[in-house]
Amino acid sequence: MIRQARAFGVTMITLTLLGTVAGPLWAWAAPRPPYVVTRSGPVLADPGTQTLIAADGWFAAITGLAGLVCGLVAYRLSERPVAVLLGLTAGGLLAAFVAYWLGQWVDQATVRRATALGAQIPGPLDLRATGVLLSWSLLSVITFGALESLAAYRASRRRKPYGIEDETP
Numbered sequence: 001m002i003r004q005a006r007a008f009g010v011t012m013i014t015l016t017l018l019g020t021v022a023g024p025l026w027a028w029a030a031p032r033p034p035y036v037v038t039r040s041g042p043v044l045a046d047p048g049t050q051t052l053i054a055a056d057g058w059f060a061a062i063t064g065l066a067g068l069v070c071g072l073v074a075y076r077l078s079e080r081p082v083a084v085l086l087g088l089t090a091g092g093l094l095a096a097f098v099a100y101w102l103g104q105w106v107d108q109a110t111v112r113r114a115t116a117l118g119a120q121i122p123g124p125l126d127l128r129a130t131g132v133l134l135s136w137s138l139l140s141v142i143t144f145g146a147l148e149s150l151a152a153y154r155a156s157r158r159r160k161p162y163g164i165e166d167e168t169p
Contacts, residue, residue, distance in 0.1 A: 011087025
């Protein structure tokens, strides 16, 4: 039981710490919508801009890739699949929230620098589709589960390779 808890905790903490890398990477890579500084504060320059949802795509791509890699690595290193699977689920969710919070925190320095009226500045980094917060956890669990299922299938005694007949008389 202690080994199960340790496998869960190590997996969850490792993924959460990886979220501290994904957040600044997202802040660096994601495009920001243009804002214009007015007397009442920054206003969106082009309300029809596609960059409002581009941050969601970048977040999903970065955290999804991280989830895929985490699922592969966890499968290769795991001895206790249930605990690791639960750790991937919880750790992926925590890592995504850490990445989201840290990415916004890193990005706030850009928005605060706006002082001149009429100046065009990059807007704040934010997620419009909060469902992308599940991408890290979801992809790591799917990858781990698919690899575990494939290994169980290959190890099955009932599996018969193509072209080999049953040799029992």
